[in-house]
Amino acid sequence: MSRGTPAGARQLDPRSMLLRWMTALAGIPVFVGLCLWGPVPFGIATAIVAALALAELLDAYEAAGMAPSRIAAAAGLFGPAYPLLAAPDELRARHPWLPAGTLETAATGVLILLVAAVVYEVARAARTADLAAGRRLAFGLLCAVCVALFGALSGLRTDTARVGTGVAPSLESGAALVLTLALAVWTADTLALFVGRAWGRRKLAPALSPGKTVAGAAGGLLGAVVVGALAGRLLAGSLPVGIAFGLAAGVFGQAGDLFMSALKREIGIKDFGAILPGHGGLLDRLDSLLLAAPVAALLAGILR
Incomplete structure (x- = not known):
């Protein structure tokens, strides 16, 4: 362990980090381009990514014998x-083929x-005497x-x-x-990693993610608020929305x-997939948006 490295801190594999950055450098322009292109291309791409992420989650559960x-x-x-x-009326005016x-x-x-x-699950249970219908439905609802x-x-x-x-x-x-x-x-993801690597000593949730630290989480939160405030003011024209985001x-x-x-620990896997070099699966890269996006949408509706 090098001097100044907190005990138990993650050792960052240079090759893995290079793959992470290369994937990010390829993926970020695609994301930004779709976002700027318009709501419909972005919405279609989001739906496709969501379907692929769902397939990852279902495959992971089935491989673990949980069969949702x-x-x-x-x-x-x-x-x-x-x-x-x-779609809202103004969007359907642009794209009349969108369903009302x-x-x-x-x-x-x-x-x-x-x-x-x-x-289907009741019929399956009656036919095969497999009484795991409730469990399969519960896991299916979780995936949904x-x-x-x-x-x-x-x-x-x-x-x-x-x-x-x-x-x-x-814009x-x-x-x-x-x-x-x-x-x-x-910003939150990046600073949580590097701040935790540099100064993290106290683990945040070792049972769920041993590499995450309290210092990393604090650094990620602070960085997210600062960058959110700047982006909100410069891009969205609203400092309160930026801070909230x-x-x-x-x-x-x-x-x-x-x-x-926690789900990966329960299933017993490290990553949900391998489609993104250096990151794992789509869910491994997009997990931070799962709760952040709904909360941000709710806050945007309140503040705007």
Whole structure:
């Protein structure tokens, strides 16, 4: 252990870190480009990513012998699809092919899938005498909730009004909000890693994620608030929204990370997948957005 390295701190593998940075450098421009392109491309991409993340989660549970109900889990896809299924009027004016759905439409689809899942599991139990229907449905609902939360991110992007201020007054408000949140989340993740590596001594939640430290969490929170405030003021034209998004990223982003770590501990895996070199699966990279995005969307609705 090198001098100045706290006991128990993570030893960062240079090759792994290089892969992480290379993947980030490739992925961030794609994310930003889709966000700036418009609500529909961003919403479609979010729905596709959510579907792939759901497949990762289902495969992980099945490999561990927990076999969640895939029908119940599929109900969660209405979350990321909802902002396009029930698009606001100004967005449908741009894209007349978008369905004029409502909350009731999405709720009906979810209800149909959940009823179908229950009927299927009951029929399966009667046919095979396998009495794990409740467990499969419960795990399926957990997967559905996880993937449904992605809908908050695409929901934020649907606001097509111009910011009218800041460094890019012609930027759409939805794009400004998404970019502000993303910058705050990325800052929290990065500073939590490096501050924890440099000064972390007290573990944050060793049973869930041994590498996370209290110092890292504090550094991530502080950095997220500062960057969120700057991005909120410069991009979204609102300092309060930026601070709120920074708090959402610093608190709930790290909580989402720990929640997914708890699931991985329960399942007995290190990563949900290997699609992103140096990061693991999609859920391993996007776990910080699972709770941060819904909280940020709620705060944006209150403050704007």
